[in-house]
Amino acid sequence: MLRNRSTLLYPVSPDPATLGRRPPDDTLGDLNLDQVFAAISAGCEEYRFEEFFDRPSDDLDVIGHRHEVFADLEDAATAEVIKSFVADAAAVRTRLAEKLYDPMQADRWFLGAAAAHCDAVTAASQGLDAAPLQSVGLRDLRDRLSAYRSSSEFQALRDEADHLEQGLDDVRFVVHTHAGKITVAAPGDEPDFAGSVLETFARFSAPTGVDDTAERRGAHQLDRVETAVLHMLGQLFPRLFADVAAFHRTHAQFLPQWYRDAEREAAFYLQYLEFMRTLRPAGVKWTLPRLSRQNRAERIVAGCDVALARQRAGDQERCVSNDLQLTPPEQILAISGPNQGGKTTTARLFGQLHYLASLGLPVPAAQAALFLPDAVYTHFERAESIETLSGKLEDELRRARTLLEHATGDSVVIFNETFGSTSLADAYALGATILRQVIDTGALGVYVTFVDDLTRLDEHVVSMMSTTDPADDAVRTFKVVRKRADGKVHAAAIARSHRLTYDDIRQAVS
Known part of the structure; x- marks a missing residue:
């Protein structure tokens, strides 16, 4: 009996009751992570990766365990x-x-599947024995495979499968066809025409290297003639085929559950690594973040919005990266600036990195030192809903209240373009109330706003601005930098769009 070991995702086989809590309803959609996770899972629906993506953790042991596995998979041979x-x-x-x-x-x-399983276990065990493993997860998988391979259960399965496979390989028979009838008999002195037939038709065979797996996959079912021949062989070699049937009954459940689970978890790592590779054309760098549950100083270097980077990679375009930093007592990045300048993208980036970090995954940044949150909460603008019969402001206030009721001092909160439907004075009053409550709670986060005064609320709030080209303030750079909000660029852009600049007015008057 094998002792309880770690899995590839958990340092101790997880109890469902101790798994991390699911994210708030809006989080994945607001951060566009639902699109990212769907892309990663595409073609692998059988593995139900959504169950992994929906279980962020604030346990540093779990996160560190996964980081170790990712580090081992950087070795090409191990991968x-x-x-x-x-x-x-x-x-x-x-x-x-x-x-x-x-x-x-x-x-x-079934016999062929069992034989293939035995070969797979042996190959994986030998491969991991030779690999330079450092992670507990992969070392425990290696040890488990080794113990299973040495077990009497596995050896009996392998020996019996090998014996029966050899017995079937040794079967020789002759098929006679005459007057529309087929008979099968033991071979006599008849010449074996198989070799000459294969040689004659060899030039019509598929070229070397052509994969016809897809065509063969649909040909598993036997036709009537093949079925008849098989059953006549069963009568000709009754003992052998009876043993094959008995093997099926005896070993019907030969595939261990831990082996199935290991396949699923290993596939999760491989799919994420493949996703990382697809984003490199967009210039995305990846890192395993340094995480803490006590240190609230944060630093992100060359971080990218992973959903936007996925679009950029598909278009063969580079993704603009940004640097973010919070140094206590700073808690909130208040981002202002012209529309379509990268404010929302930066807010999503901040939330994405914290959520991906809480899954124990590499994050899209050159460097990242982050606080590991208990949850990521989001409050993004919504269109008015006829079904709810509530106004936009009422809906925003209701959602903000729910967020603040659930957020703790260990949470990350993202407010994006909140209260845009109100007057400037009301937006400031409501925004200041929310920011002060977030600050009092102790949470970290981002507040995207059109109200410059909110960026100067107090020492806990850091002003950041989306910037424009110095030579032409109508051109967005999508770079967001630490800078005192002044609203000049935004005002200039609005004036230009309405032909109300000084030059425009002077020309009109003249």
């Missing part, structure tokens, strides 16, 4: 072993799920 392990395990599992109508064919098919 190849894990890729083969996942591919082989998936092939066996897919084969076992195949529904075959003929019981004799199903027995033979």
Whole structure:
């Protein structure tokens, strides 16, 4: 009996009752992480990755455990072993799920799956034995595979499968066709035409390297003639086929649950690493963040909005990165500046990095030192809803109240373009009330606003501005920098759009 070991995602096999809490309803959508996670999961729906993405953790042991596995997978040879392990395990599992109508064919098919499983376990075990592993997760998988491979249960499965496979390989028979009838018999002195037939038609075979797996995959079911031949073989070699059927009954549940779980968790790492690779054309850098539950000083270097970077990579364009920093007593990044200048993107970036960090994943930045939050809360602008019969301001206030009731001193909060439907005085009053409550709570976060005075509320609030090209303030750079808000660039852009600049007015008057 194997002792309870870690899994690839958890330092101790998780109890569902101790898993991290699910994110607030709006968080993933507001941060566009729902799109990111859907892209990562595409083609792998069977693994239900959403269950992993929906379980952020504020446990540094869990996060560190995953960081170690990612660090091990930076070694190309180790990554190849894990890729083969996942591919082989998936092939066996897919084969076992195949529904075959003929019981004799199903027995033979099952035997092949069991033999493939034994080969896969041996290959993965040997591969991990040779790998320079440092992580507890991969070392425990290596030890578990080694113990399983040495177990009497596995050895019996492998030996019996090998014996039956050899027995089937040794079967020789002759098929006679005459007057529309087929008979099968033991071979006599008849010449074997198989070699000459194969040689004759070799030039019509598929070119070397052509993968016809997709075509063969649809040909698993036997036709009527093949089924008839198989059953005549069963009568000709009754003991062998009876043993194959008995093998199926005896080992029907041979695939251990921990092995299935290891395949799923390993696939999760591989899919995320592949996603990281796809974003490199956009210039995205990746790092395992330094995390703390006590130190609230934060520093992000060359961070990118991962959802936007995914779009940029698809268009072969570079993603603009930004640097962010909070030094206590600073808690809130108050971002102002012209519209379409990168304010919302920066707010999303801040939330994304904290959420991805709480999943134990590499984050899209060159460097990142972050506080590990208990949750990420978001408050983004919503369109008025006819169904709720409530005004936009009322809805914003209700959602803000719910957020503030749930947020703790260990939370990250993101307020984006809040109270834009009110007057300037009301937006300031409401915004100041919210900011002071966030500050009193002790949470960290971002507040995107069109009210410059909010960026100067007190020492806990840091003013940042989206910038424009110094040569032409109508051109957005999408760079957000620490700067005192003055509203001049925004005002100039509005004046220009309405032809109300000094030059425009002077020309009109003249």
